[in-house]
Amino acid sequence: MKRKGQKGFTLIELIIAIITGTIVILAAGSILFFANRYWSNAWKKTNLQRDASYAMFRISRSIQAGRSAQVEGAGQGLRIYNEGGWMRFFVTPGASRLTLKSDAGGSTGTILEKNVEDLQFNVEGNKVTINLKLKQDNIQTHFASTVMMRNYYGG
Numbered sequence: 001m002k003r004k005g006q007k008g009f010t011l012i013e014l015i016i017a018i019i020t021g022t023i024v025i026l027a028a029g030s031i032l033f034f035a036n037r038y039w040s041n042a043w044k045k046t047n048l049q050r051d052a053s054y055a056m057f058r059i060s061r062s063i064q065a066g067r068s069a070q071v072e073g074a075g076q077g078l079r080i081y082n083e084g085g086w087m088r089f090f091v092t093p094g095a096s097r098l099t100l101k102s103d104a105g106g107s108t109g110t111i112l113e114k115n116v117e118d119l120q121f122n123v124e125g126n127k128v129t130i131n132l133k134l135k136q137d138n139i140q141t142h143f144a145s146t147v148m149m150r151n152y153y154g155g
Contacts, residue, residue, distance in 0.1 A: 126152035
């Protein structure tokens with residue numbers, strides 16, 4: 001029994017308050033955890049799309065300036081002939097790296113350092129179709145484009 005004038009909580013009230021507080025803290029922690037995971041995945045997807053967009057831009061500009069194009073291997077490499085000679089786009093085997101190599105001057109440059117899952121080219125006349133897939137962890141993106149050579153001479 002409670003006496004008049006006695007202040008404080010009973011043991012039952014204290015246990016109920018602790019349980020309620022624990023539930024609130026666990027709920028808030030779960031919300032923060034899943035929000036952080038969602039943010040991280042969205043950031044990875046954004047970075048993959050940025051990288052794929054940059055690679056497609058570099059390849060497309062080279063194709064547009066090209067006079068002739070040839071597919072190499074099983075469609076995973078592309079040779080483009082322009083005023084300066086031949087240049088090649090290919091994925092380095094086992095490294096998932098997209099590389100550009102210019103036969104004129106022998107310079108080699110890496111366009112994408114990692115995350116290239118697949119790259120396919122198809123050439124029909126002055127049209128070159130590009131399919132690029134990037135993947136990081138469980139996140140992936142796929143870009144496809146058809147580009148026309150402006151300086152095509154039919155050779």
